[in-house]
Amino acid sequence: MPSLRLNFHNSTSPKLSSLDALKLVCSCKTGNTYEQYLLKEYIAYKIYNLLTPKSFRVRLIKMNYEDTKGKKKTVSQYAFFIEDIKVMAKRNHCKEYTKTKLTTEQTNREQMTMVAVFQYMIGNTDWAVPVLHNIRLMYPKNDSTVPPYAVPYDFDFAGLVNADYAIPSPDLPEIETVRQRLYRGYPRSTGELQAVFAVYNEQKDKIYELINKFDLLTQSNRKDIIGYLDDFYKTINSPNDVQRIFIDNARHE
Numbered sequence: 001m002p003s004l005r006l007n008f009h010n011s012t013s014p015k016l017s018s019l020d021a022l023k024l025v026c027s028c029k030t031g032n033t034y035e036q037y038l039l040k041e042y043i044a045y046k047i048y049n050l051l052t053p054k055s056f057r058v059r060l061i062k063m064n065y066e067d068t069k070g071k072k073k074t075v076s077q078y079a080f081f082i083e084d085i086k087v088m089a090k091r092n093h094c095k096e097y098t099k100t101k102l103t104t105e106q107t108n109r110e111q112m113t114m115v116a117v118f119q120y121m122i123g124n125t126d127w128a129v130p131v132l133h134n135i136r137l138m139y140p141k142n143d144s145t146v147p148p149y150a151v152p153y154d155f156d157f158a159g160l161v162n163a164d165y166a167i168p169s170p171d172l173p174e175i176e177t178v179r180q181r182l183y184r185g186y187p188r189s190t191g192e193l194q195a196v197f198a199v200y201n202e203q204k205d206k207i208y209e210l211i212n213k214f215d216l217l218t219q220s221n222r223k224d225i226i227g228y229l230d231d232f233y234k235t236i237n238s239p240n241d242v243q244r245i246f247i248d249n250a251r252h253e
Helices: 032-051 085-091 109-122 191-204 202-214 219-237 240-248
Strands: 003-009 021-026 058-065 075-082 094-096 134-139 150-151
Touching: 021 032, 021 058, 032 058, 032 075, 032 109, 032 202, 032 219, 085 134, 085 191, 109 150, 109 191, 109 219, 191 202, 191 219, 191 240, 202 219, 219 240
Parallel strands: none
Antiparallel strands: 003 021, 021 075, 058 075, 094 134, 134 150
């Protein structure tokens, strides 16, 4: 079942018209396993919402899939809407950036550090700024000269989700599975990193509470996510690991 884009902008539903069109993320297959993958991706969005307002909001729904020919039983599964880029940008007093292609380091430096650390946190390497792969850009509407902000989305290839179809890119021989983390950010000073790490540490309790109270996930999946994040927090609070992972082995090209 592919993801859908639902257009609410029509005269038959005036109360929903303001939503315009929204992307609907669905489980790619039926069954509990794939529904759990979707719920874990949903929780990744919710975690990022706690770290920065420059993030896509999501809304969980229960979808009924009905065969109009009556040959198959109705299927009921969770799905979630993703906030429209224009709405998300407006909420942050920004506009979507649609001009020339940019390199990673041509975006807002502090926000790019936040993005790169988050992708490391959830074990996601399936993103790239220059080709806007699972990244959208926006800039302050009152100053188009400042570097745009990067906003990530689409986390189903993350180690936190651990989907059976997710594999690392062949261009990344350093890792064999998506559960292995690889930092894809560029070099930053210790001070720049610590400023971002401080946000993660400040929000840790809220992040863990979010996960532990999300009872649509099985207990084993919640426990697995907490354990996966425990390793991340151990890393960012170890000076030796920070130096090795985020400075010495940061990207240079």
